[in-house]
Amino acid sequence: MKKPTAAALDISTEERIKEAARKMFLQKGYAATRVRDIAQEAGINIALLNYYFRSKEKLFDLVMLEKLQQFAGELRHIMQEETTSLLEKVARFADFYIDLLLAQPELPLFIFSELRANPEKLASTIGVKKVVQESRFAEQLRAELAANHNPANPLQLVMSLMGLAVFPFVARPLLQVIGGLEDAMFAAMMQERKRLLPQWFGAMLKAV
Amino acid sequence: MKKPTAAALDISTEERIKEAARKMFLQKGYAATRVRDIAQEAGINIALLNYYFRSKEKLFDLVMLEKLQQFAGELRHIMQEETTSLLEKVARFADFYIDLLLAQPELPLFIFSELRANPEKLASTIGVKKVVQESRFAEQLRAELAANHNPANPLQLVMSLMGLAVFPFVARPLLQVIGGLEDAMFAAMMQERKRLLPQWFGAMLKAV
DNA sequence: AAAAAAATTAAATGTCTGTTTAAAATTAAT
DNA sequence: ATTAATTTTAAACAGACATTTAATTTTTTT
Known part of the structure; x- marks a missing residue:
């Protein structure tokens, strides 16, 4: 029936x-x-x-949930892997997210905009909290900061890591004007960024 | 009359x-x-x-123009200053923008969202292109990268600088959930960030 | 092949939304 | 004190919008 x-x-x-x-x-x-x-x-x-x-809203909720899971899903696997080092995790993170966003450049702005409108729809992402605070990655990050006598709040580094990967896509319209960037050049820079990001992150860990 | x-x-x-x-x-x-x-x-x-x-649209355009100028205005002064060093400029940039965004946390998401909807309203910001490409800051950045034999595209560093300052405000709802951050703690971290940002940027310049 | 179920359509419904109208109230000019 | 200009208001307007209805077409089941 x-x-x-x-x-x-x-x-x-x-x-x-x-x-x-x-x-x-x-x-x-x-x-x-x-x-x-x-x-x-x-x-x-x-x-x-x-x-x-x-209804329009029910259809939207379906799309939103799907995109939130895309955005937050792979993070779990990468950050909880036991056998990879901190900087390997960072490299995998950069690889995965930059490829994801090259395929769907509007994804982050969509998520952040709609989340501002109704933050309660974040429910499906609360699993990420554990990933950031209790994962193997979190341990390794704290250990590395301690080893460098770096007193910075680990969350500062997490913010920066995400920002370095995601922000270019959020600010893309602005960046393409002020940088005089065409689409192909932007994409090429994002590829270069996969390599730069772990280097930068390593340097930031040691910058006390 | x-x-x-x-x-x-x-x-x-x-x-x-x-x-x-x-x-x-x-x-x-x-x-x-x-x-x-x-x-x-x-x-x-x-x-x-x-x-x-x-009309609604004319009123909006007024607000948009005002906010774009707030966002892009001070940049000019900071980046074209002849007597400050590269890292001093970075420190001033962090100070100014983090204070601005603590006072108006919705500013970046507003600008980036509305710019996606109609990128042509960017006209008032084209002056920023010169600031990024031809300012004293641009010279100093190129020189510093060269001195460190760092082949990275200077624009990569500009993106990162902006991202490190602005991204936390764009991703705030997400970050406050995954970090378990209350408003006061978030504000405190942004203050700490004013200090961290020039340190990080200095380290990134040397990370080849 | 007939009957039932599911998918699709055109049209209608009622609400929402930006804008306009025309009259009233307030303020300024003579 | 009148008159004119400006500001404010309530109501109406017309088009946009999401959703529903009822009928039609297509597909599946018997």
Whole structure:
């Protein structure tokens, strides 16, 4: 009675709507996106959106959850790995996030903007707290700071690490104007950044 | 005929509307802000908004321009100063921006979000391009990298400098959850950051 | 092939939103 | 003190918007 539809071989209407929603919400945010935009982008009747997802907000929540998990998901694996060193973790972090953001440049601005609007939707990310505070990475970071007699709060370093990787994508429109950067050059710099980030981080740990 | 109103001793209706608009636009962005919200916040009739500012968009443009200049204005002075060293400039940059953002934490997310929506409104910031590429700061940065045989693109360092100062405010909701940070602690860390930032930047310059 | 279920559509619904109108209240000019 | 200009208000307006309805088409089941 519910879903006997079996022969959904190629892309289903439901998935087409979701994809269009991803695109529009990421590009313009929740408030500026019209359900008509989504319907047009998906090539469907507006009523189908409510038929499949009940409401604009429910559809948005689905996309938001998916993106939050993309953003926070891999972090766990990287930071809890027992056999990698601190700087190897930093290198893996840079690799993973810079590749992710090159593929989806609007991701961080989308997440931070929508989180400002309703911070309660952060629930799915609370697992990250443990990753930052109790993971192998956290231990190694504290140990390394202690070894260098560096009294800085470890969270300062975490902020910086994230900022060094993510900020260029948040500030991209500004940076491309003030730097006179074209898309290809920006992408090339982000690739260079994968290499720079662990070097920088190592140097920062020793800067007392 | 135009404005014979002389006795505007205390705060005028026009300024009340502007202040309410600043608050609401910064908090929720253009698309999510209702002119009725602004009117209520200012304690005025909705029609007065159009009476004084013609339209929601014109009012927004006023606020946007003001904030862009706040964001980009002081940069010029700091970065073109002839008598300060590179690291002194970095220290001044950190001081100025961290204080600015502690007073207006929503500023960067507001600017970056709205800039994504309409990048053409960046016009007033094109002066910053010269500051980054042709200022005394740019010279000093290139010289310092050369002296350290550091082949990194100077723009990489500019991105990082901005990111280290600004990113914590962009990611604040996320950081406060994953770090378990209260407002006071966050503010204290930003103060500590004023000191850390020049140290870090100095170390990064030497990290080849 | 007939019946039932699911998917799709056009049109309508009611609410929200930015803006305008026209009248009233206040302030300034004569 | 009148008159004119400015400011403020309540109400209306028109278009945008998300959602619903009811009918039609397509697909699945029997």
